[in-house]
Amino acid sequence: MPSTPGTTKAPKKNAFYAxxxxxxxxxxxxxxxxxxxxxxxxxxxxxxxxxxNGIIGALLExxxxxxxxxxRAIAALRHTPSGAFGSCRYKLKSFExxxxxxxxxxxxxxxxxxxxxxxxxxxxxxxxxxxxxxLSEQMGYPIQAIHIPKTVDNDLPYxxxxxxxxSVAKYVAVSTKEASLDIASMCExxxxxxxxxxxxxxxxxxxxxGALAAEEAGDPPHIILFPEIPFxxxxxxxxxxxxxxxxxxxxxxxxxxxxYADGTxxxxxxTKDAFGHQQLGGVAPTLATLVKQKLGYxxxxxxxxxxxxSARHIAxxxxxxxxxxxGLAAVEYALAGKSSVMVTxxxxxxxxxxxxxGEAPLEHVANQEKMMPRSYITExxxxxxxxxxxxxxxxxxxxxxxxxxxxxxxxxxLAKVPVEKKLNTPFEV
Amino acid sequence: MPSTPGTTKAPKKNAFYAxxxxxxxxxxxxxxxxxxxxxxxxxxxxxxxxxxNGIIGALLExxxxxxxxxxRAIAALRHTPSGAFGSCRYKLKSFExxxxxxxxxxxxxxxxxxxxxxxxxxxxxxxxxxxxxxLSEQMGYPIQAIHIPKTVDNDLPYxxxxxxxxSVAKYVAVSTKEASLDIASMCExxxxxxxxxxxxxxxxxxxxxGALAAEEAGDPPHIILFPEIPFxxxxxxxxxxxxxxxxxxxxxxxxxxxxYADGTxxxxxxTKDAFGHQQLGGVAPTLATLVKQKLGYxxxxxxxxxxxxSARHIAxxxxxxxxxxxGLAAVEYALAGKSSVMVTxxxxxxxxxxxxxGEAPLEHVANQEKMMPRSYITExxxxxxxxxxxxxxxxxxxxxxxxxxxxxxxxxxLAKVPVEKKLNTPFEV
Numbered sequence: 077m078p079s080t081p082g083t084t085k086a087p088k089k090n091a092f093y094a095x096x097x098x099x100x101x102x103x104x105x106x107x108x109x110x111x112x113x114x115x116x117x118x119x120x121x122x123x124x125x126x127x128x129n130g131i132i133g134a135l136l137e138x139x140x141x142x143x144x145x146x147x148r149a150i151a152a153l154r155h156t157p158s159g160a161f162g163s164c165r166y167k168l169k170s171f172e173x174x175x176x177x178x179x180x181x182x183x184x185x186x187x188x189x190x191x192x193x194x195x196x197x198x199x200x201x202x203x204x205x206x207x208x209x210x211l212s213e214q215m216g217y218p219i220q221a222i223h224i225p226k227t228v229d230n231d232l233p234y235x236x237x238x239x240x241x242x243s244v245a246k247y248v249a250v251s252t253k254e255a256s257l258d259i260a261s262m263c264e265x266x267x268x269x270x271x272x273x274x275x276x277x278x279x280x281x282x283x284x285x286g287a288l289a290a291e292e293a294g295d296p297p298h299i300i301l302f303p304e305i306p307f308x309x310x311x312x313x314x315x316x317x318x319x320x321x322x323x324x325x326x327x328x329x330x331x332x333x334x335x336y337a338d339g340t341x342x343x344x345x346x347t348k349d350a351f352g353h354q355q356l357g358g359v360a361p362t363l364a365t366l367v368k369q370k371l372g373y374x375x376x377x378x379x380x381x382x383x384x385x386s387a388r389h390i391a392x393x394x395x396x397x398x399x400x401x402x403g404l405a406a407v408e409y410a411l412a413g414k415s416s417v418m419v420t421x422x423x424x425x426x427x428x429x430x431x432x433x434g435e436a437p438l439e440h441v442a443n444q445e446k447m448m449p450r451s452y453i454t455e456x457x458x459x460x461x462x463x464x465x466x467x468x469x470x471x472x473x474x475x476x477x478x479x480x481x482x483x484x485x486x487x488x489x490l491a492k493v494p495v496e497k498k499l500n501t502p503f504e505v
Numbered sequence: 506m507p508s509t510p511g512t513t514k515a516p517k518k519n520a521f522y523a524x525x526x527x528x529x530x531x532x533x534x535x536x537x538x539x540x541x542x543x544x545x546x547x548x549x550x551x552x553x554x555x556x557x558n559g560i561i562g563a564l565l566e567x568x569x570x571x572x573x574x575x576x577r578a579i580a581a582l583r584h585t586p587s588g589a590f591g592s593c594r595y596k597l598k599s600f601e602x603x604x605x606x607x608x609x610x611x612x613x614x615x616x617x618x619x620x621x622x623x624x625x626x627x628x629x630x631x632x633x634x635x636x637x638x639x640l641s642e643q644m645g646y647p648i649q650a651i652h653i654p655k656t657v658d659n660d661l662p663y664x665x666x667x668x669x670x671x672s673v674a675k676y677v678a679v680s681t682k683e684a685s686l687d688i689a690s691m692c693e694x695x696x697x698x699x700x701x702x703x704x705x706x707x708x709x710x711x712x713x714x715g716a717l718a719a720e721e722a723g724d725p726p727h728i729i730l731f732p733e734i735p736f737x738x739x740x741x742x743x744x745x746x747x748x749x750x751x752x753x754x755x756x757x758x759x760x761x762x763x764x765y766a767d768g769t770x771x772x773x774x775x776t777k778d779a780f781g782h783q784q785l786g787g788v789a790p791t792l793a794t795l796v797k798q799k800l801g802y803x804x805x806x807x808x809x810x811x812x813x814x815s816a817r818h819i820a821x822x823x824x825x826x827x828x829x830x831x832g833l834a835a836v837e838y839a840l841a842g843k844s845s846v847m848v849t850x851x852x853x854x855x856x857x858x859x860x861x862x863g864e865a866p867l868e869h870v871a872n873q874e875k876m877m878p879r880s881y882i883t884e885x886x887x888x889x890x891x892x893x894x895x896x897x898x899x900x901x902x903x904x905x906x907x908x909x910x911x912x913x914x915x916x917x918x919l920a921k922v923p924v925e926k927k928l929n930t931p932f933e934v
Binding site: 475 | 524527528530558559561585588589591592593594675678679680682684686687688689690691693694695699701717718720787790806807808809810811812815816817818819821898901902904906909911912913914916
């Protein structure tokens with residue numbers, strides 16, 4: 077067929093998208109943003125191929141053709157938690173240690189005519205994204221690599237906050253409020269201490285969100301334990317006893333990473349995951365046993381674990397919007413010729429919260445963790461200051477309920493049609 | 506003032522209302538029903554006095570005058586979880602052991618001109634309600650005692666279901682669904698087994714609700730552990746391995762009361778509460794350790810504890826309606842001259858779920874537990890049959906979201922104005 081006169085098109089490239097690390101309630105909203113934006117720009121971007129189980133899918137040439145998904149299915153990603161294409165805990169080694177993995181990525185991208193690399197993850201994947209970008213230059217196969225931030229831990233630098241955090245923060249705030257009402261009802265003759273253990277290996281952002289449950293002075297939670305503040309058994313027990321005497325009960329929100337001054341975790345666990353991160357869990361029962369032994373109070377404790385980061389049913393509308401927006405922006409940035417950057421969320425100046433999008437160079441972002449500023453934690457180390465609350469509160473605003481059918485949220489199941497393999501070389505991860 | 510001619514009124518009596526035992530997401534909806542119905546019948550019922558911290562409030566003559574609460578505050582009880590007036594774990598002893606307590610109740614009721622006793626609780630409080638009714642007859646001070654069912658455990662007899670259960674069932678179904686999507690995303694390179702521990706000391710109703718998360722055959726949860734089915738380590742491990750091999754991961758919903766054939770709890774805990782019930786917790790970590798040791802799979806586990814029963818943010822609309830309706834009906838029954846009965850929920854015949862209210866004599870209800878029928882559990886003991894699903898599913902239908910402000914549900918704080926004491930005799934509980 078003759079080409080249409082008057083239109084000179086740049087050659088269309090395909091895009092690769094992958095999800096990395098622990099999933100969140102809104103990472104699929106970012107996927108939705110990427111795919112919908114790419115479809116809007118079908119004159120410039122061919123297919124969006126998603127890695128099955130994250131970067132592992134790229135290494136194994138196990139790609140999913142998102143073009144096979146209906147617009148309705150892609151739209152439904154916005155309200156579906158977890159990683160719809162599969163995620164992974166798989167950190168590429170350094171160039172020196174395993175250059176073959178990076179070369180394999182470029183080979184797969186070449187084979188499938190991929191010119192855009194959208195990587196949706198935390199600090200480790202920002203590092204991978206940077207290396208892919210660097211190697212593509214070295215190997216003379218241009219790839220525009222854009223990092224889309226995602227982590228419930230809220231610990232990425234150069235962005236005001238991370239998509240995924242607002243929803244886990246809302247879950248923790250709402251759960252703390254509800255459980256606190258429960259124990260307040262029961263404390264006269266039964267449970268006096270309730271401990272909620274939440275995620276956060278090194279930074280206390282998630283634990284801090286528990287403070288949003290309080291509306292008036294003296295409201296629970298009475299004690300928050302941050303990884304940033306060294307734990308003292310004696311001081312903790314004094315505070316628990318004080319709260320029980322003053323309010324009749326004590327509510328504690330404890331970060332899984334809470335630790336003693338010497339770095340020993342309260343949980344005492346030392347299991348490690350594939351990234352070398354310690355697998356935690358067990359702060360709440362440890363503290364509960366301590367309270368029982370030393371103070372004799374009846375206790376209850378909860379460990380929310382995956383429930384907190386997958387709780388799309390109580391997602392923050394602000395978080396959903398931002399997760400979608402960073403996905404959209406990644407595509408726009410790539411089409412504007414940008415590469416080796418992370419999309420960032422910037423908090424605008426002004427009395428009322430508003431935000432806009434920005435960017436940060438990946439070489440600054442990779443492998444850094446943003447801790448809670450000390451000024452967000454009260455001087456005594458057990459609460460959140462007004463400055464901290466002012467930071468946190470806007471991130472949990474608004475409810476964005478998924479549709480329900482038969483009493484259960486309707487989360488989408490994708491067709492996940494595989495892309496035909498083009499390489500004959502097997503690869504092992 | 507002269508009396509209005511032509512109207513001969515029966516003497517108005519006050520009503521007593523108290524919440525008992527573990528609270529739920531909807532027990533305050535029943536309180537709302539009682540108080541709103543009493544206000545509708547202000548020609549027949551004077552004040553509704555609520556016991557502060559349940560029956561303890563009656564024994565201590567510590568009553569809250571609900572007439573001091575605004576209509577708006579009372580209406581907001583419908584969407585506020587936990588026990589707004591305080592509940593208690595306090596079981597009255599038998600007549601023989603402590604007749605003084607029952608006599609004290611009658612004395613307090615007499616002193617405050619109370620003619621109606623509305624007791625909102627489970628099996629233990631049905632027993633108390635019955636005894637109050639019997640003693641009032643013996644002592645010649647008439648009290649109409651109506652029991653309003655409440656228990657997340659769903660183990661009261663003579664009622665199709667118990668208010669409070671539908672909402673915890675919805676929480677467990679939604680949480681199981683969301684956490685399952687999370688692990689499905691991660692299983693390729695990380696967590697392979699997820700265990701959610703839920704409430705249910707003796708009956709597996711709450712654990713069974715996890716089955717509502719599945720939409721298609723093979724969907725998680727893959728294993729449900731009921732207290733009714735003896736636990737076998739070997740069989741459990743075989744099933745976990747099968748699920749991981751078939752689906753890539755395995756989701757387990759385990760009842761806190763799950764036990765071996767000899768009655769030993771998996772959790773091994775032996776702490777007891779004031780009712781002599783064992784305080785449980787620890788099935789999930791025990792099973793997780795077993796899985797790790799024997800199969801080597803990476804695991805995660807969650808223990809929802811109070812979060813599940815206080816989760817008003819994801820309450821079942823059906824449950825809220827029923828909780829409100831049994832409160833209303835209790836007042837109507839009393840005004841119709843009934844006593845010593847529990848309001849029951851009856852499932853109507855027909856293809857589509859509908860329900861109506863009935864009643865059951867308290868002497869039949871008290872101190873009985875309704876177990877899951879064996880026909881609701883699959884033959885292998887690890888799942889829920891279609892018959893069971895048909896029973897459970899209608900109870901989680903509909904969402905009934907509380908109002909939000911500033912990202913947090915707006916739950917009401919009552920004024921809780923105390924009623925002036927009239928007795929000079931102190932009483933100790």
